[in-house]
Amino acid sequence: xxxYVFDTAHLFAGGLVLVSFxxxxxxxxxxxxxxxxxxxxxxxxxxAWQAYTQAAPHLxxxxxxxxxxxxxxxxxxLHQMIRRLGIHRExxxxxxxxxxxxxxxxxxxxxxxVMLRVTPEADPLAREDLAFALAVILLGLLIMVTRRNAVSxxxxxxxxxxxxxxxxxxxxxxxxxxxxxxxxxxxxxFIVIGVFLFRIxxxxxxxxxxxxxxxRGERR
Numbered sequence: 001x002x003x004y005v006f007d008t009a010h011l012f013a014g015g016l017v018l019v020s021f022x023x024x025x026x027x028x029x030x031x032x033x034x035x036x037x038x039x040x041x042x043x044x045x046x047x048a049w050q051a052y053t054q055a056a057p058h059l060x061x062x063x064x065x066x067x068x069x070x071x072x073x074x075x076x077x078l079h080q081m082i083r084r085l086g087i088h089r090e091x092x093x094x095x096x097x098x099x100x101x102x103x104x105x106x107x108x109x110x111x112x113x114v115m116l117r118v119t120p121e122a123d124p125l126a127r128e129d130l131a132f133a134l135a136v137i138l139l140g141l142l143i144m145v146t147r148r149n150a151v152s153x154x155x156x157x158x159x160x161x162x163x164x165x166x167x168x169x170x171x172x173x174x175x176x177x178x179x180x181x182x183x184x185x186x187x188x189x190f191i192v193i194g195v196f197l198f199r200i201x202x203x204x205x206x207x208x209x210x211x212x213x214x215x216r217g218e219r220r
């Protein structure tokens with residue numbers, strides 16, 4: 001394998017992990033949404049490079065879907081949703097940013113150690129891309145569990161799905177029909193979540209899940 005092919009693929013995959021840390025660091029909703037759009041841009045570049053190196057034209061469909069929905073449609077819709085609902089712009093976290101970043105570094109180290117050990121016979125590019133993808137998935141989960149705002153948890157879920165796409169394209173194992181079905185499943189989930197956010201905001205005047213837990217405890 002040409003060295004530049006290997007290095008470029010890892011530049012994009014490593015960049016996706018770096019942008020995941022940028023998302024983990026954000027404490028304002030608008031900034032978090034903008035960084036998620038950047039996350040989708042880096043994912044699109046990574047998948048486009050895999051399409052070129054693997055000679056897999058169908059992966060360009062994945063690139064088009066990611067750019068259309070995750071770079072443009074979803075971030076714009078989230079910004080409008082925040083304005084229409086009057087959602088509090090600062091993100092409340094379960095723990096501080098410092099401990100969260102340290103936990104994120106620990107998860108990245110864990111993903112590298114586990115994935116590189118269990119795939120010693122795999123293609124070097126694929127196994128290291130899988131390690132980066134697992135790191136992105138775990139960081140997405142960390143965003144979901146350390147943020148109290150429902151919108152930030154939605155973004156954590158979608159960044160987790162970006163990691164799954166990176167893993168599937170790096171492992172050369174995702175047919176076109178799966179890519180399309182996953183993309184539309186995410187879009188439908190986003191629409192449903194948006195409806196629920198409007199209903200929650202109407203009923204409880206907040207989308208802070210911690211406040212909703214307190215309300216549930218009072219009703220018991």
